Amino acid sequence: MTLVSRERLFAAPLHLHKGDARQPLAITLRRDGGHFVATYDPERASLDTAAMLARVRLSSEGIAVSELILVDHAPELTALYRGASKLLLDVEVTSGPRITEPVVRVISQQPTQAVYFIPEGWDPSDALDRLPAAFATARPEIARYLQLIKEAKKEAGGKIDEALDMMAVLILETDDPPGVIEEVARICRQVRSERSTDGAPAKAA
Structure with missing residues (x-):
């Protein structure tokens, strides 16, 4: 799914x-x-x-x-x-x-x-x-992943805050952190692939 x-x-x-x-x-x-x-x-x-x-x-x-x-x-x-x-x-x-x-x-x-x-x-x-x-008591696993995202933001120095914030929202919405991480990674790979294809020089006929 x-x-x-x-x-x-x-x-x-x-x-x-x-x-x-x-x-x-x-x-x-x-x-x-x-x-x-x-x-x-x-x-x-x-x-x-x-x-x-x-x-x-x-x-x-x-x-x-x-x-x-x-x-x-x-x-x-x-x-x-x-x-x-x-x-x-x-x-x-x-x-x-x-x-x-x-x-x-x-x-x-x-x-x-x-x-x-x-x-x-x-x-x-x-x-x-x-x-x-109070949140950690109600949803301990999600709270743990949110803390990991918070730490990742500090290490990244603000370079990917938007992506990490969106990942946090999706984890909260779906209640499936591993699934979200896997899907976000897949989408990022797909976007990079499309950008590489769009930027590649056209082959001569």
């Missing part, structure tokens, strides 16, 4: 704005150059719901959200949602009695369907600090 295709090798930032009741829908989504813009009416949709639905909508069109950027929100909240989005996590603030501290939980049989649950009133900065450990 092919886990990676050129069509899937596309991720873009999502900017999330607060709108108001004047917009026709509770949540609107549009493309703006190299990123996407979602606008939500807080009276009709919560921040958590707006972020989740916008990401699902883009995913259904084959677009991964590389990072979620809240616009005109509190800096601590913006940092928390951005950090969670880089792990493909939705954020849900809950007042339920079962959640007493920030925790990542897989909510379906698909490991990629995970949510960072945060108790209502919890400090966003503290929740961000706890995020890596």
